[in-house]
Amino acid sequence: MNHTKEKVVQAVLFLTACISIISVLLICFFLFTSGIPAILEIGVGDFLFGRVWRPANHLFGIFPMIIGSLYVTLGALVTGVPSGILTAVFMAYFCPEKIYRPLKAAINLMAGIPSVVYGFFGLVVLVPFVRTHIGGFGMGVLTASVLLGLMILPTIISVSEAAIRAVPRSYYEGGLALGASHERSVFFAVLPAAKRGVLAAVILGIGRAIGETMAVIMVAGNQAIIPTSLTSGVRTLTTNIVMEMGYSSGLHREALIGTAVVLFIFVLLINISFSLLHKGEE
Numbered sequence: 022m023n024h025t026k027e028k029v030v031q032a033v034l035f036l037t038a039c040i041s042i043i044s045v046l047l048i049c050f051f052l053f054t055s056g057i058p059a060i061l062e063i064g065v066g067d068f069l070f071g072r073v074w075r076p077a078n079h080l081f082g083i084f085p086m087i088i089g090s091l092y093v094t095l096g097a098l099v100t101g102v103p104s105g106i107l108t109a110v111f112m113a114y115f116c117p118e119k120i121y122r123p124l125k126a127a128i129n130l131m132a133g134i135p136s137v138v139y140g141f142f143g144l145v146v147l148v149p150f151v152r153t154h155i156g157g158f159g160m161g162v163l164t165a166s167v168l169l170g171l172m173i174l175p176t177i178i179s180v181s182e183a184a185i186r187a188v189p190r191s192y193y194e195g196g197l198a199l200g201a202s203h204e205r206s207v208f209f210a211v212l213p214a215a216k217r218g219v220l221a222a223v224i225l226g227i228g229r230a231i232g233e234t235m236a237v238i239m240v241a242g243n244q245a246i247i248p249t250s251l252t253s254g255v256r257t258l259t260t261n262i263v264m265e266m267g268y269s270s271g272l273h274r275e276a277l278i279g280t281a282v283v284l285f286i287f288v289l290l291i292n293i294s295f296s297l298l299h300k301g302e303e
Contacts, residue, residue, distance in 0.1 A: 049285075056282035059275030068279060074245040074261070076269070081276040083283065085247045089162075089255035090231055090287075092248055093241070096166025097173055097230040102223055104170075105177030109222075112178070113185040114193075114207045132175035140239030143168040148240055157252025160242035165255065168240055169233055173226035180225060184218020185211060224295045228288060234259040258284045 060068050063081050071082020108128075116124065147167060152159030188211050196206030212219070234257075242254025243264065256264075262277050262284075269277055 052278060052282050052285055055275060056279035059272060060279040060282070062272065063276060063279075068276070069283070072247065076265070076273040076276070079272070081272075081279075083258065083261070083280055085245050086256050086258045086261045086280070087283070088247050089241075090257040090259075090284075092162050093165045093169060093237065093255060093257055094227060094230045096162060096251075097169035098223070098227065100167050100170030101173045101226060101230075102177060105174050105222070105226070106181050106219060108174070109178045109181035109185055109219075110207060110212060112182050114203075114211070128175050128178050131171075132179070136172070136233060136235040137239075139168060139172050140236035143236060143240040151252065155252060157250075158242065158254070159252075160240055160254055161250075161252045162241075162248050162255050163251040165237050165241040165257075168236055169230045172233060172236065173229045176229055177222045177226045180222035181215070181219045184215040184222065187218065188214045220295065224291060227291055231257075231284070231287060231291075232259060234263050238263065258287075 068081055068083060069087070070084050071080065072084050073080045073082050074085065112121065112124065143164060147164050148159035150159075151157065151161070151164050155163065192210045192214050193206050196210040197203070201209065237257055238260045241256065241260065243256045243260055244254035245256045245261070246254070248255045258280050262280055266274070266277050
């Protein structure tokens with residue numbers, strides 16, 4: 022009887038794994054069969070490095086959107102990664118027990134807030150602040166970067182904290198035994214030992230930032246130009262797809278699917294880079 026149950030559970034787990042793999046393959050099939058012909062028709066160079074996106078004139082250059090996505094993602098990492106990792110260290114080794122649970126609940130709540138709510142917060146709070154104290158119209162690279170930095174915090178904090186807590190206690194105790202202070206033992210013994218998990222948190226944060234759409238639409242300015250400053254308006258790959266997919270047709274629609282192909286390749290390269298780094302450290 023137990024053997025039969027094990028077989029049934031094994032079959033169910035195998036089926037769910039196959040469903041996941043098949044779903045990914047179907048998505049890849051749809052993207053590449055619909056997007057690559059459009060990229061070839063437009064021209065790979067004109068599509069990837071063209072600086073003008075004007076579908077009405079059959080100009081489909083996505084280079085400004087590629088640069089915009091890179092700028093916004095990099096800005097999100099600059100604003101979100103240091104504070105996220107330091108918060109994770111605080112929660113694992115410095116946080117008093119009285120405030121740990123409320124703080125953990127608040128971080129979990131941040132992870133569950135819808136993107137449109139973050140976008141509304143950015144529109145009401147961040148945009149006027151940037152407009153008043155920094156300059157420009159308030160909607161641009163800086164605002165989108167700060168907002169995305171806030172949005173990736175829950176992912177980075179949760180994964181980094183789990184990685185830090187997974188480090189054997191002997192690392193910390195060994196640092197104390199050698200005469201290091203509490204802070205030095207944490208930052209120079211425990212944190213380096215957790216670098217794989219912390220790197221995984223950063224990779225997940227990059228994936229969240231580069232794939233975010235709704236919040237970015239509300240605060241980025243959505244100008245299909247290469248940004249020249251932190252206050253310049255910007256349009257990312259994801260926002261370009263969402264803004265125009267509803268009324269596109271023909272080559273325009275296929276070019277948007279081609280944009281999704283480029284975005285998919287970016288995410289794939291990020292994951293491959295993480296895998297190579299992980300293997301290189303083994």
